[in-house]
Amino acid sequence: MFVKHCKVEIYLMPLKLQDSRKQQEIHHINMSRVDTIGSLELVMRDLFDIPDDVEVRLWNKYMSNTYEQLNKREQTLQEAGFYSGQIMIIEIRNKDGTWPRGGTGEGKKDEVRAQELVLCDNPGCKKPAKLHCAQCKEKTCSGCAGSHLLKKSKKGHNMVEYKDKTQQGDILYCTTHEHEKCELYCEQCEIPVCLKCLSGKSHKGHDYTETSALFDLKRTCVIKDRDSIKNHIQQLKEQKEVLDTNLKETKEKYKNLVTEVGVRKEGILKAVERAANNKVQKIEDLKTLDINQIQAQKEKLEQQIAKANAVLESQEGLLKGHSPSELFSFESKASDLKDIPEMIVLKEHSFKKGLLSTEVIEGGFGEID
Structure with a gap:
């Protein structure tokens, strides 16, 4: 008994096509993974209006500065290691027999470095x-x-x-192939890969991102996180300054209250001295309560500032360090530091003079509210 297995391709592979004469123009098409290099050439000839009798060669741009010539017309796109968003360039031979990119055009792999x-x-x-x-x-x-x-x-x-x-800080080396640089990042496997990894079957048809772009993205995240923490620290410092002012004004207000009570006490008989002392004691109790609340919130803000500064110092070291592994393992701490405590609202107190009489000295001395 013979069993036949069929595979169905649901999503076509998006490709970017360019003419070497006009590389600023990019055309987007979708092709099957089982289409051949030869069929891709026909599509590009038709797209860029290149006659059949004009000799061309195709280039696969698989990194930011490296091009590889495609010379096996019978090879499928999947066999050639194409991935989603691959950039393909068609090159037309000069009339004098030379090629604009140089090389022999005899099927050898040519690498062309482009300065960005x-x-x-x-x-x-x-x-x-x-x-x-x-x-x-x-x-x-x-x-x-x-x-x-x-x-x-x-x-x-x-x-x-x-x-x-030097760019040594931005170089990742393959964990599978020793001394090989990882210039791409496999989005499906979520690991950096080298050129030897791409030639294997485990990454066929996967999508890739350049590690340099990923480094830039990580750096942008760290810078954004750092700026957010700096802004958070600034807000904490501004609140601390407000508390310092409130503390000074609160002490001054309570000092004035004590002075008012003292003036009031001097103007009445010695019989009311005990009542005056009671009121002063109440003022001191309220003063101690409010100052303790302010000092407690001030200490809390200082602890948050110290914690945020520690995280900031760690991230500054991460930005200036040379450890790609630490950079890849970076996790944002800004969300953990965004809580800013609400400012305490102190009750306003004042001294109200009472109607003093010889019969009710205590009741007529005054009240602190």
């Missing part, structure tokens, strides 16, 4: 980066270098030419 424009990290600046601060890990153009050097830094600044900076 790196921009200044200063917000709002779109100029090319010329310098790199080794301490802050930031890129600057010539115009922004001065303002960067004026920024406060515990470790100072070390500006070097951007082309001379």
Whole structure:
């Protein structure tokens, strides 16, 4: 008995097609994973209006700066290791027999390195980066270098030419293939992969993201988290300043209340001295209660500020460190620090003079409310 197994392809693979003469124009199409390189060439010839008698060759852009020639026309897209969003480039041979990208065109694998424009990290600046601060890990153009050097830094600044900076901190090495650099990140397996990993079957048809882009995204998350914590600390400090002012004003108000009671006491008979002392004691009790509440909230704010500063220092070290594993394991702490305690509202007290009489000295001395 023979059993036949059939596979059904539900979702086609999206591809991006470019003409080497106009690489700024990108055309999006969907193709089956079992379509061949030859059928892809026919589609691109028709799309870019290239006659059949004109010699072409196809390139697979599988990293930001590397292109691989596709020369096996009978090979399927899946066998060639295509992934969703793959960029394909068609190149037309020059009339003199040469190729615009160079190479022999005889089926050998050619790698072409392309230099990408790196921009200044200063917000709002779109100029090319010329310098790199080794301490802050930031890129600057010539115009922004001065303002960067004026920024406060515990470790100072070390500006070097951007082309001379080292990138060792941004390199991940494959755990499966020793000494191989991981320049892509497999979104399905959620692990960095090297070129040898891509040639295996375990990652066929998967979607990939460049690790450099992932590093930039992680750095953006850390910077956003850091800025959020800085803002949180600033809010805590502003509340502390309000409490300091309230504490000073509260002490002054209670001092004035005591003075009023003293003036009142001096104007009446010694018979009311005991009543005056009772009122002063009540004022002191209220004063102690309010000051204790303010001091307690002040101490709580100082503890939160210290905790937030500790997290901030840890993340500053993460940004300036050279550990990709720690950067990948980063988890945001900003949400844990966003709670800002409500300001306490103290009851306003005042001294009301009473109608003093010889019969009811206690009742007529006054009240503290």
